[in-house]
Amino acid sequence: MGKKLALTGNQAVATAMKQINPDVCAAYPITPQTEIMQRFATFVADGEVDTELITVESEHSAMSACIGAAAGGGRVMTATSSQGLALMWEMLYIASGMRLPIVMPVVNRALSAPINIHGDHSDSMGARDSGWIQLYSENAQEAYDNVIQAVKIGEHPDVRLPVMVCMDGFIISHSIESMELLPDDVVKEFVGEYRATYPLLDVDHPVTYGPLVLPDYYMEFKRQQHEAMLHVKDVVLEVAKEFERISGRSYGLFESYRLDDAEIAVVILNSAAGTMKDVVDSYRDRGIKVGLLKPRLFRPFPYREVAEALGNAKVVGVLDRADSFGGFGPTYMEVASAFTTNGARPLMLNWIYGLGGRDFMPEHAEQAIQQMVKVLETGEVEVQKDYLGVRE
């Protein structure tokens, strides 16, 4: 087993990257991610990794260089946040369309305007249809574990897709927590050697990457991306099993917390799930059957499994740390779609919380659960989408 250490989320992720020792990384600063690539640059400067670092002049170029490098035929990583991810947008689709298993930690941060450097999920949620696998992490330990697993998931021959590993800006990236690191050699063996498929650098077998594909073939390309995504759930579970063997920590497609007999279920991502679990406990102490589901794999979304796990709940409240103005929050929409797989019809509510890093306090969690208790009693939803902790 590994050793216990006190690390911030960024330190944990940078350490995972060091242990993965990718062939090429691209670095560009943006709060709250900066520290990851900064630390990594130190590892490169001190010869602690073999990685070639490209210190690009923008995030657009970061992802472009990562795509070129990955097509070249090696393991590639970078990290970003917020505006940086927004600037990469165009290239995100190209990375996934070319089936390049780039791994990218995303330190979640709000999007401008107004400019705000703190944590919310607007950045990665906006990228949820970019063809990347998305894993979300509650704390530094999960972020570290997810980054290591992401390499194996993305590179799996049935998958070959890029992976984003998301964690909350500042709340996790900059808070110190006690966590366990795996030994370097264990990680090295776990991720294994990179197996290139059709590397651009094989000059004896020239390949054309990124041709013009007209209506006669384009849809087949896109359909194949979806097929690859359909393999992801199994691969995530398979990799999680292997990871449990080396770490003793178990992962699934999502985490269920006191959900089995729950009449009220809360769905919430990342760090706020920790707060929510405490509040769930206190309601359980009062005899109220409430439970929690914390998605880990958001893309592809495990609709059937989520619907089954929430199966018994009569009221489901989904808390989103990202908004879809004029629509429901992104997690809400997925959970609502999930019930189409089993025909369950719980009463559903959606809350938007914590935008721009606004603290998610136990009283906000209580407010939501209180409301759900009322809905359970009356059988009526008065306000379907609401905001927590916002001035009117």
Place this chain on the structure above:
Amino acid sequence: MSTTPLRLKELSKKEELLTGGHRLCSGCGAPIAVRQVLLAAEVPVVAANATGCLEVSTTIYPYTAWRIPWIHTAFENAAATISGVETMYRALRKKGKIDRKIKFIAFGGDGGTYDIGFQSLSGAMERGHDIVYICYDNGAYMNTGIQRSSATPLGANTTTSPAGKVIPGKLQPRKNLTKIMAAHGIPYVAQTTPAHWRDLMTKVRKALDVDGPAFINILAHCNRGWRTGTNTTIQDTKLAVETCFWPLYEYENGRLTINYKPKEKRPVVEFLKTQGRFRHLFSPDNEHILQQIQEYVDREWEALLREEAFWKDQEEETAS
């Protein structure tokens, strides 16, 4: 390794690495330039290509005209893309996973180079990657239908700088990108044309030989955008050089050499008058624009001559 002499007889025996059958217009300058570039290379080359006429017309799936490893990702990032490929090459070579010598070339049109790709080009050059960036400059965004770019010459009629009743075409002179690239202090920068194939191929060899970034700006005739026939590509291109609209020169480690000085510099109108995009300038109202273009060409040419003279003086001083 023996180097193929730059003689047509020997070159004609080399395999063409951009095959025929692509869908670029007949007479297009871009593929002529690319074939010369690839014929000049004596080591395996991997290429990146920015979105544009060259890219879309050579790789219509399931076909490809490229016999070399080739990647297109987007419009504004050929330099960033190739810098990633080149970095992976260094990483894998360091680990002994590749032992071949490979060179890296990015191709971009003027839109993809002077305008939207300028930042990524500048960044890649500053980082010192061992790459050659080749701009095929046809003076507009041709693939989307002849829109002006910052490479479009003063006065040209394009679809976004139309010669109208009150505005006589493009109001600004072109940006001198070759000079801007020279200002990056990279080991090799040059300007050439496919009508001067020996000059072009010599420059490509120099660019591939240097250790570090190189930039070559190639004037690439476009009959659609320039409004000419499809059979005047080489003729029109030669006029660009004879009028000093497009001088042939190079910077080797910062030192300028003008590779060709016309015995008699021809008036720029000789270059302009064969092209429909400048036709409106020949009405009496627009005579002043023709004059401005001539002044601009003269100023740039004289600046080049002065700069070259400066370097010659420097040499004489060190020699004496």
